[in-house]
Amino acid sequence: MAKTTYYVPIGPIHPALKEPIRVEAEVEGEKIVKVDVKRGFAHRGIEYMGMKRNAIQTLYLSERICGICSISHPYAFVIGSEKALGIEAPPRAQYIRTIIAELERIHSHILWLGVIAHEIGFDSLLFWTWKGREKVLDILEAITGNRINYSMYMIGGVRRDLKESHIRVLKDMITYYWEFTEHMKEVFLSDPVYKARTRGVAQVSKDVALKLNLVGPTARAAGLRMDIRQDIPYDAYADIDVKAVVPQDIVGEARGDAYDVTMVRIYEIEQSLDIIEYCIDNLPEGKILAIPNYIALLNKIKKTEGEGIGAHEAPRGEVVHYFRYDGTRDGPAVWKVIAPSYNNINSWGYCLLGAEVADIPVVVAYIDPCMCCNDRVAVVKDSTGKILDYSILHRKAVEKTRALEKELGVMK
Structure with missing residues (x-):
């Protein structure tokens, strides 16, 4: 007797999706036997627009690529631009950049923990984690003036300095989150229901993670010791000796599933607290901009020919920006952006095939996807x-x- 299968389309507009993506699944009973993932619904042409503006305008545009990781793209942008232009940010600015980046990692990871809890039906856990996330957002607002889109980074440094009052609240925040992460270990990692719902779901081995080019916590959960802060250290990370957080160092083995991704993100929050504490205890004195005059900076850009690649370990994984300045304009002649979701979405087809229909939200959420970060056109033939x-x-x-x-x- 022939088996009956059903076609289940999800998206691009769906209550469970925060951004447009389409998952087309063919199911036999509750089991997914065929799956196709389609993207390209959020193309905004940001790279094209950036090549029509000056570098400072494009820097602010890069901050709009992603709302949650709104420091990650500017970070890669300024690093790449500085390499192309032969500019080095002052040591104090480098440490401030690192502090802001780690604050963003904390808020992004806590946000994801709330989202994954919501996807498996633990809405009370969602509200609790997001309440705890308010602390780091308040700190970011105190330092930068905004809870999101901080406008903090500049080619050659940062736009605002850290005050003693900021350092005091940062130290209070560190104490707060050390206690908060211990609670998160209890309600996530020690909870039998959460463990049963995530163990074995979205499971990726180390070999498969390499083949799919996975990055960030998704790759580290599979046991890959890869982290831009460790492998190609930049700014203050070069002084800190950052080590990639992997499950085998915590529990002795890496299974690469949604539970291990949860573990990696919680322990990375603690790692961020250590990094921030080191930076504020060793914050250098001095200026915060290599070229304080923006007109002078644009003039230098207009007269400089060069190319550079900026890479930053964003909360979701590595962000890469490529630049080429041709010496005829005050903005990039070529600007290319690769975000971590572009790599990590490759795991969906693998993880969904053979999974249960009820696992679709967990598989989709476990990589912490950002559709707007992809910003790619769908080519139809x-x-x-x-x-x-x-x-x-x-x-x-x-x-x-x-x-x-x-x-x-x-x-x-």
Whole structure:
């Protein structure tokens, strides 16, 4: 007797999705037997716009690539630009950058912990974690003036200095989150229901993680010791000796599932607290900008020809920005962005195949996806392999509309 399968489309607009993505699953009972993931619904042309503006305007545009990780893209942007332009940020600015980046990692990881709790039905845990996240957002607002989109980084340094009052609240925050993370270990890692719901779900081995080019906590949960702060240290990270957080160092083995990703993120919060404490205890004196005059900076950019790559370990994984300045304009001639979700979404097809329908939200959430970070165009081809351009797609849309009108009896 032939088995019956059903087609289950999810997205691009769906109550469970915060951003547009489409997952097309074919199910047999509750088991997924075929799956296809489609993206490209959030293309905004940011790279193209950035190449039409000066470098400072493009820097602020880069901050809008992602709302949650709104320091990660500017961080990679300034590092790449400085390499291309031959500029070095002052030591004090480098330490301030590192502090802000780790504050963002704390808030992003706590946000994800709330999201994964929500996806498995623990809404009370969602509210508790997000209440705890308010502390770090208050600190970011006190230092930068904003809870999100901080406008803190600049090519050659930072725009604002750290005051003694900021250092005092940072030390209070560190004490607060050491206690908070201990509670999170209890309510996440020691809870039998949470463990049962995440153990074995979205499981990726070390070999598969390498083949799929996974990055960030998703890769580290599979046991890969990879972290830009460790492998290619920059700014204050070069003085700190950061080590990648992997499950085998915590519990003796790495299974690479949603439970291990949870573990990695909680322990990375503690690592961020250590990094922030080191930075404020060893904060150098001095200036915070290599070129304080923005007009002078733009003039230097206009006269400089060079290229550079900026890489930063964002909360979701490595962010890479490539730049080329051609010496004829005050903005980048070439700007290319690669965000971690572009790599990590590759795991969805692998993890969903053979999984239960109820596991779809957990598989989707475990990489902490950002669709807008992808910012890619979907290329559509016909059966012969010919790319369907705007004129062909428009004609087909008109033809389909006319056919529907005829079918529904509403032809004019």
